[in-house]
Amino acid sequence: MTDILMPALSPTMEEGTLAKWHVKVGDTVASGDVIAEIETDKATMEVEAVDEGVIEELLVEAGAEGVKVNAPIARLSGGAAATKAESPQAPEAPEASGDPEKKGPAEAKAEQSEGEGPAAVRPAKAPTDPEIPAGAKLVKTTVRDALRDAMAEEMRRDETVFLMGEEVGQYQGAYKVSRGLLEEFGERRVIDTPITEHGFAGLGVGAAMAGLKPIVEFMTWNFAMQAIDHIINSAAKTHYMSGGQITTPVVFRGPNGAAARVAAQHSQDFAAWYAHVPGLKVVAPYDAADAKGLLKAAIRDPNPVVFLEHEMLYGQEFDVPEGEDYVLPIGVAKVRRTGADVTITAYSRMVGLALKAAEELAAEGIEAEVVDLRTIRPLDHDTVVESVRKTHRLVTVEEGWGPMGVGAEVIARVIEHAFDYLDAPPARVCQEDVPLPYAANLEAASLPSVEKIVKAAKAVCYRS
Amino acid sequence: MARAKQAAKAGDSSAETVESLGKDRLLGFYRDMLLIRRFEERAGQLYGMGLIGGFCHLYIGQEAIAVGVQSIQEKGDQVITAYRDHGHMLACGMDPKEVMAELTGRAGGSSKGKGGSMHMFSREAEFYGGHGIVGAPAPLGTGLALANRYRENGKVAFTYFGDGAANQGQVYESFNMAALWKLPVVYVIENNQYAMGTSLERSSSETHMYKRGASFRIPGEEVDGMDVLAVRDAAKRAAAHARNGDGPFILEMKTYRYRGHSMSDPAKYRTREEVDEVRKTRDPIEHLRERLEREGVADDAALKAIDAEVKRIVADAAEFARTSPEPDLSELYTEVYVEAPQ
Numbered sequence: 001m002t003d004i005l006m007p008a009l010s011p012t013m014e015e016g017t018l019a020k021w022h023v024k025v026g027d028t029v030a031s032g033d034v035i036a037e038i039e040t041d042k043a044t045m046e047v048e049a050v051d052e053g054v055i056e057e058l059l060v061e062a063g064a065e066g067v068k069v070n071a072p073i074a075r076l077s078g079g080a081a082a083t084k085a086e087s088p089q090a091p092e093a094p095e096a097s098g099d100p101e102k103k104g105p106a107e108a109k110a111e112q113s114e115g116e117g118p119a120a121v122r123p124a125k126a127p128t129d130p131e132i133p134a135g136a137k138l139v140k141t142t143v144r145d146a147l148r149d150a151m152a153e154e155m156r157r158d159e160t161v162f163l164m165g166e167e168v169g170q171y172q173g174a175y176k177v178s179r180g181l182l183e184e185f186g187e188r189r190v191i192d193t194p195i196t197e198h199g200f201a202g203l204g205v206g207a208a209m210a211g212l213k214p215i216v217e218f219m220t221w222n223f224a225m226q227a228i229d230h231i232i233n234s235a236a237k238t239h240y241m242s243g244g245q246i247t248t249p250v251v252f253r254g255p256n257g258a259a260a261r262v263a264a265q266h267s268q269d270f271a272a273w274y275a276h277v278p279g280l281k282v283v284a285p286y287d288a289a290d291a292k293g294l295l296k297a298a299i300r301d302p303n304p305v306v307f308l309e310h311e312m313l314y315g316q317e318f319d320v321p322e323g324e325d326y327v328l329p330i331g332v333a334k335v336r337r338t339g340a341d342v343t344i345t346a347y348s349r350m351v352g353l354a355l356k357a358a359e360e361l362a363a364e365g366i367e368a369e370v371v372d373l374r375t376i377r378p379l380d381h382d383t384v385v386e387s388v389r390k391t392h393r394l395v396t397v398e399e400g401w402g403p404m405g406v407g408a409e410v411i412a413r414v415i416e417h418a419f420d421y422l423d424a425p426p427a428r429v430c431q432e433d434v435p436l437p438y439a440a441n442l443e444a445a446s447l448p449s450v451e452k453i454v455k456a457a458k459a460v461c462y463r464s
Numbered sequence: 465m466a467r468a469k470q471a472a473k474a475g476d477s478s479a480e481t482v483e484s485l486g487k488d489r490l491l492g493f494y495r496d497m498l499l500i501r502r503f504e505e506r507a508g509q510l511y512g513m514g515l516i517g518g519f520c521h522l523y524i525g526q527e528a529i530a531v532g533v534q535s536i537q538e539k540g541d542q543v544i545t546a547y548r549d550h551g552h553m554l555a556c557g558m559d560p561k562e563v564m565a566e567l568t569g570r571a572g573g574s575s576k577g578k579g580g581s582m583h584m585f586s587r588e589a590e591f592y593g594g595h596g597i598v599g600a601p602a603p604l605g606t607g608l609a610l611a612n613r614y615r616e617n618g619k620v621a622f623t624y625f626g627d628g629a630a631n632q633g634q635v636y637e638s639f640n641m642a643a644l645w646k647l648p649v650v651y652v653i654e655n656n657q658y659a660m661g662t663s664l665e666r667s668s669s670e671t672h673m674y675k676r677g678a679s680f681r682i683p684g685e686e687v688d689g690m691d692v693l694a695v696r697d698a699a700k701r702a703a704a705h706a707r708n709g710d711g712p713f714i715l716e717m718k719t720y721r722y723r724g725h726s727m728s729d730p731a732k733y734r735t736r737e738e739v740d741e742v743r744k745t746r747d748p749i750e751h752l753r754e755r756l757e758r759e760g761v762a763d764d765a766a767l768k769a770i771d772a773e774v775k776r777i778v779a780d781a782a783e784f785a786r787t788s789p790e791p792d793l794s795e796l797y798t799e800v801y802v803e804a805p806q
Contacts, residue, residue: 162614188614193641194637194640194641194644196637196640196641198603198633198634198637199603199606199634199637199638199640199641200603200637200641201603202600202602202603202604202606202607202634202637202638203603203604203606203607203610203638203641204607205603205604205607206544206592206603206604206605206606206607206608206609206610206611206621207607207608207610207611207614208607209592209604209607209608210542210592210607210608210611210612211611212610212611212614229597229600230600230603230604233595233596233597233600234595234597234600234604237583238585238593239799239800239801239802240578240799240800241575241578241579241583241585241593241594242575242579242583242584242585242593242594243573243574243575243576243577243578243579243585243799244576244798244799244802245575245585245586245587246585246587246592246593247802249802278800279800279801281801302802303801303802
């Protein structure tokens with residue numbers, strides 16, 4: 001007897017919908033036969049049998065949602081000794097991983113270890129949110145769909161806005177962020193490019209110089225390293241160098257930071273890199289409402305904007321105010337939890353960890369104030385400084401490396417503006433100073449965690 | 465596929481005749497080329513006096529290209545090039561005073577002194593720089609063409625780069641997209657034989673630059689870049705191709721720069737004789753002048769009048785560039801960002 005298990009179809013998949021069975025009890029299957037279809041939030045995939053045998057029992061009904069990866073979905077009798085159905089290899093079914101660069105057997109366990117699910121729940125100490133319009137209806141939306149909605153709304157509003165990048169059109173987005181845009185806006189405004197980052201980033205800047213408003217999607221920010229010359233030398237500097245004559249209103253966007261088990265070349269946080277450059281704005285939202293409101297602002301902004309998303313957040317749901325007027329200001333941080341004992345700054349996915357850490361700290365009698373930076377350049381240090389003047393203690397959290405990083409800058413600003421208010425040296429929680437390792441345990445040890453944040457917060461509070 | 469190579473001899477190969485062009489236009493070409501020559505000579509002088517700093521790449525010897533191509537452009541066509549850009553700016557009608565004052569880093573410069581020799585722009589003249597990074601104009605110019613296609617405005621982006629830049633990867637990324645999407649762009653490769661100090665033969669496995677688009681199905685043509693009428697003739701064909709929706713076209717302009725790569729380049733990689741030979745036999749300005757006299761278009765007096773006019777314009781530009789004040793310190797932090805209504 002062999003259990004067929006729910007396969008993981010991408011590095012970050014944790015569960016999916018079993019859309020359809022292609023076999024029934026009593027059928028004989030051979031290796032390679034399609035036995036089922038599975039839907040993830042990114043794609044629909046066929047599942048092939050690995051082993052030969054007769055289907056003894058279907059353990060999950062067709063249409064069942066939220067089937068966990070590795071849960072048994074069927075039972076097979078007879079045949080060889082292998083144990084489970086595995087997801088097909090990427091070459092036969094490129095939708096598998098979402099990212100063609102990540103070909104290979106789909107890796108099972110996503111390391112969303114610190115439980116961002118709970119953090120997505122509104123924390124008890126959350127201040128009332130003045131950004132949500134009074135009476136606005138809140139709609140549960142994933143970060144992925146919030147980003148898509150932002151682009152679609154802005155493209156409807158402004159005919160000069162268009163999207164270009166790899167797999168943004170026919171494929172519906174490597175991470176399905178651009179799902180449906182080609183159908184609505186057509187090939188003129190949703191442009192599939194060859195794999196040519198340096199080239200299409202330059203084309204985007206050129207089109208922006210001519211007055212269009214391109215959204216340039218990088219499949220991940222790792223690949224934008226090929227294009228960094230145009231982001232910095234062509235986009236960031238031209239307005240200044242031209243004495244104000246030429247503008248480059250382009251949005252560069254895509255997933256940034258560490259996904260899950262994709263190792264060093266596919267896992268890094270570029271916030272500090274781009275935030276170093278005058279002429280760029282750098283935005284790194286956490287929840288879906290910010291993703292939508294800030295992407296709309298980025299598209300409307302006449303300056304080049306680096307918009308850093310996070311693959312691990314794409315599938316998470318948050319409340320988003322309904323309506324097309326939800327545009328948030330770039331350059332304004334947000335206090336996501338109030339507290340009097342220690343200030344924790346974070347951005348992007350790290351906000352979820354910081355909120356979780358704050359809950360744990362509260363259980364030990366330490367009230368943390370969590371400041372979501374949201375924009376890295378221009379950095380809203382006023383909000384951070386105001387918080388530190390109250391708490392007298394500071395922990396910075398970032399997914400990137402510490403040296404010369406975002407935390408280093410936050411701390412410098414706090415020292416410049418609130419030196420006398422500090423009761424303890426500030427602490428940084430960041431990625432360990434190594435290329436991100438592949439092994440699950442080393443990867444987890446390398447990245448910031450709730451535990452590391454709790455420890456750092458206690459340290460600056462002189463609590464052990 | 466590369467179109468049959470055009471005759472590249474230095475003779476009067478143009479299909480246009482003196483009659484068809486008319487006296488005024490021909491004299492205009494002469495004037496425009498001479499203006500660039502004298503402007504650049506003066507820039508070299510100001511550099512020697514310490515009034516111009518940093519890098520300064522002179523266009524002397526290559527004047528026929530910018531002037532010839534500009535002469536067939538339609539209003540709204542864009543121009544973009546790299547750092548040997550003074551000639552293009554003058555050709556597309558920017559004020560010599562503003563260009564020279566930018567070289568001296570003064571408030572009256574076209575970028576208010578904040579760009580310098582390599583970074584000048586003019587929205588009005590549809591001149592999109594002026595870029596200091598070798599190869600960068602290729603995708604940027606292709607992006608201008610993408611905008612033309614997007615708007616279906618019938619305009620063409622003239623995208624210049626050199627034989628050295630033609631070895632940059634981003635040029636081929638641009639070729640691919642331009643051909644794939646049939647974008648209205650003319651790539652003008654100014655082949656002056658030397659990528660800084662490295663000759664074409666030492667840097668390029670295929671030295672015929674007009675063939676560089678072959679694997680992208682982009683037609684190319686070799687042109688005598690020292691003959692303004694040949695340049696004009698070829699540019700017309702290329703522009704018609706691009707404007708007609710047939711996609712990009714490559715023009716390889718065979719040319720020569722008389723000066724070093726920049727002011728600080730002693731040019732030891734070539735002989736004095738080589739330079740003198742080109743000046744003597746292929747100089748674009750002398751070539752046109754002789755033809756104008758030979759064919760009775762203009763007499764010595766008319767040409768001298770132009771010489772005097774150009775001399776005056778350049779003297780005025782130099783004077784303006786010397787006397788325009790340095791930018792106010794308050795300019796340091798302006799124009800980093802566009803101030804925007806959200």
